[in-house]
Amino acid sequence: MTQQTLTPAQEAFGVLADHCILCTGCKVDLDRLDEPPECPEAEALYRAWFILWRKEIRR
Numbered sequence: 452m453t454q455q456t457l458t459p460a461q462e463a464f465g466v467l468a469d470h471c472i473l474c475t476g477c478k479v480d481l482d483r484l485d486e487p488p489e490c491p492e493a494e495a496l497y498r499a500w501f502i503l504w505r506k507e508i509r510r
């Protein structure tokens with residue numbers, strides 16, 4: 452089995468997605484990530500992902 456290497460942004464997105472699936476306080480629709488979630492923890496994860504993602508698309 453080959454382990455796919457994820458970029459930091461992809462990893463951060465996975466963490467955010469996992470949180471939103473497991474956190475009962477989150478009602479985040481991952482198809483609409485343009486609207487930041489209201490859960491503080493999810494918002495922090497979202498911002499972390501967004502910063503990494505912006506860095507990656509500039510390459």
Ligand SMILES: [Zn+2]
Binds near residue numbers: 471476477490492493
């Ligand atoms: Zn949450």
